[in-house]
Amino acid sequence: MNVQKFISMKGKQPIVLITAYDAPFARIVNEAGVDAILVGDSLANNVLGFSDTLPATMDDMIRHTQAVRRGAPDAFIIGDMPFLSYQCSQDEAIRNAGRFLKEGGANAVKLEGGSSFAPLIRRMVESGIPVMGHLGLTPQSVNVFGGYRVQGKDENTARKLLEDAKALEEAGVFAIVLEMVVEEVAKQITESVNVPTIGIGSGRYCDGQVLVLHDALGLNPAFLPKFAKRYANLYEISLKAISQYVEEVRTREFPSEENVFRLGGN
Ligand code: KIV
Ligand code: NA
Numbered sequence: 001m002n003v004q005k006f007i008s009m010k011g012k013q014p015i016v017l018i019t020a021y022d023a024p025f026a027r028i029v030n031e032a033g034v035d036a037i038l039v040g041d042s043l044a045n046n047v048l049g050f051s052d053t054l055p056a057t058m059d060d061m062i063r064h065t066q067a068v069r070r071g072a073p074d075a076f077i078i079g080d081m082p083f084l085s086y087q088c089s090q091d092e093a094i095r096n097a098g099r100f101l102k103e104g105g106a107n108a109v110k111l112e113g114g115s116s117f118a119p120l121i122r123r124m125v126e127s128g129i130p131v132m133g134h135l136g137l138t139p140q141s142v143n144v145f146g147g148y149r150v151q152g153k154d155e156n157t158a159r160k161l162l163e164d165a166k167a168l169e170e171a172g173v174f175a176i177v178l179e180m181v182v183e184e185v186a187k188q189i190t191e192s193v194n195v196p197t198i199g200i201g202s203g204r205y206c207d208g209q210v211l212v213l214h215d216a217l218g219l220n221p222a223f224l225p226k227f228a229k230r231y232a233n234l235y236e237i238s239l240k241a242i243s244q245y246v247e248e249v250r251t252r253e254f255p256s257e258e259n260v261f262r263l264g265g266n
Contacts, residue, residue, distance in 0.1 A: 001035055001036055001075075001076035001107075002076070002107070003107075003108065003130045003174040006035075006036070006076075006174050006175055006196060007174055007175075007194070007195055007196065009035070009196060009207070009208075010194070010195065010196040010207045011207070014207065014208055014209065015035050015036075015175075015196055015198060015207055015208025015209075016033075016034045016035050016036075016208060016209060017034060017035060017036050017037070017038055017078075017198055017208060017209070017210035017211075018034050018037065018038070018210060018211050018212075018213055018216065019037070019038045019039065019040040019042060019046075019210070019211070019212050019213045019214075020037050020038075020039065020068050020071070020072075020213055021039060021040075021043045021046065021047045021064045021067070021068065021213070022047075022064065022067045022068065022071065023067045023068065023070045023071030024071060025071070025213060026067070026068040026069075026070075026071030026072040026075065027071040027072055029072070029213065030071070030072035030074070030075045034075075035076065035208070036075070036076040036077070036078055036107075037068055037072060037075050037076070037077050037078070038077075038078045038080060038110065038210060039061065039064055039065045039068050039077060039078065039079050039080060039104075039106070040053075040080045040212065041053045041056040041061065041080040041081070041082045041083070041139075041140070042080075042139070042212055043056050043060060043061065043064055043080075044056040044060070044082075046212060046213070046214040046219075046220070047064075047214075048060070052139060052142055053082070053083065053139045053140055053142075054083045054140060054142075054143075055083075056080075056082035056083065057082060058082060058085050058096055058099065060082070061079060061080065061081075061082050061085075061100070061104070062079075062099055062100065062103050062104045065077065065079045065100060065104030065105060065106050066103070066104055066105060069104065069105030069106070076107050076108075077104075077105065077106045077107050077108075078106060078107065078108045078109065078110050078132055079100035079104050079106035079108070079109050079110070080109070080110045080111075081093075081096060081097060081100075081109050081110065081111040082140075083140045086111050086117075086120065090119070090120050090123055093111075093120055093124070094120075094123060094124055094127055094129070097109045097111075097124050097127075097129045097131075098127070098129060100129075101128075101129060107130065108129070108130035108131065108132055108174065109124070109129060109130070109131055109132070110131070110132040110133070110134055110177065111131065111132075111133070111134065112134040112135075112138035112139075112140050112141070113133075113134070113135075113138065114135060114160070114161075114163075114164030114167065114168070115163060115164050115167035115168075117133075117168075117171075118167045118168065118170065118171035119171070121133070121168065121171040121172060121173060122171045122172055125171070125172035125173075126172075130174050131171075131172065131173050131174070132173060132174060132175045132176070132177060132198075133165075133168035133173040133175070133176040133177065134176070134177040134179065135161055135164050135165060135168070135176060135177070135178055135179070135181070135189075136151040136152065136161065136177075136178045136179040136180050136181040136186075136202065137149065137150070137151050137179040137180035137181075137201070138179065139179075148180070149180070150180050150181070150182055150201075151179075151180055151181050151182070151185075152181045152182045152185035152186075153182055158182075158185045158188075161178075161181060161185060161189060162185075162188060162189055162192060165189045165192065165193050165197075166192065166193060168195075169193045169194060169195050173195055174195060174196075175195050175196045175197070175198055175207075175208075176189075176193065176195060176196075176197050176198065177197075177198045177199075177200065177210060178197050178198070178199050178200070178202040178206060179199075179200045179201060179202065180200070180201040180202065180227070181199075181201075181202040181203075182202075182203070183202065183203025183204065183205065184203075186199055186202035186203050186205060186206055187203065187205035190205055190206055190207060196208055198210050200212075200227065201225065201226070201227030201228075202227075211228060211229070212228065215228035215229075215230065216228065216229065216230065216231050216232075217230075217231065217232050217234040218230040218231075218232055218233040218234050218235055218236070219234050219235055219238075220235065221235045221236075
């Protein structure tokens with residue numbers, strides 16, 4: 001996979017992305033055949049225990065991008081730029097984006113935002129850093145939105161989304177994530193730009209889909225957004241497994257003969 005292949009898949013074949021944050025899951029999603037892995041700043045809420053994505057730091061993101069690279073040496077990996085790593089100044093933003101490639105082993109970065117970020121994105125691409133855009137519900141702006149709400153419901157916001165998508169395409173993004181955009185608007189955007197749209201909660205007509213790994217695997221029993229599908233219930237499976245371990249230590253069922261080392265044996 002590379003950015004040109006990404007773009008060429010538009011209109012031909014659905015593009016499959018999922019997030020991963022560590023080596024063992026990176027290995028699993030890569031073996032399952034996803035087209036690319038997103039190391040999302042949703043690391044903050046899915047792995048680090050925060051309630052939103054804002055606390056993720058550059059150092060968190062680099063460390064976990066490195067882990068994903070070690071777990072999936074040949075995967076196409078996109079590193080998600082965390083809150084305040086690209087909003088303060090263009091120079092700082094480019095340096096931070098470059099860290100994902102130089103230190104993290106990523107192939108590209110993703111950042112949230114519309115047309116006001118187009119000049120920055122153009123500079124990044126000209127510097128050799130492939131950029132994926134992210135429009136619609138952009139979780140780093142949850143405090144401005146006042147919650148996680150579906151986007152593009154009225155004509156003005158729908159038009160703004162379309163303009164933003166065109167501005168990002170013009171700036172040189174290789175793909176655009178559309179998060180929680182009403183299906184009709186996501187379809188219109190998908191038909192209006194030449195780069196693939198990758199939907200999450202944005203309906204059936206995007207060029208690809210992305211899911212948060214922990215949603216897909218059911219690792220958080222308290223959280224399942226309408227748009228996510230739970231393909232497994234790892235919370236229950238894990239709880240059952242560890243409960244059994246607890247029980248077996250207490251009853252001295254584990255370790256058993258097959259788990260022990262003995263004099264003269266192996
Ligand atoms: O951080 C994340 O997981 C994301 C996806 C939801 C697109 O940005
Ligand atoms: Na994100």
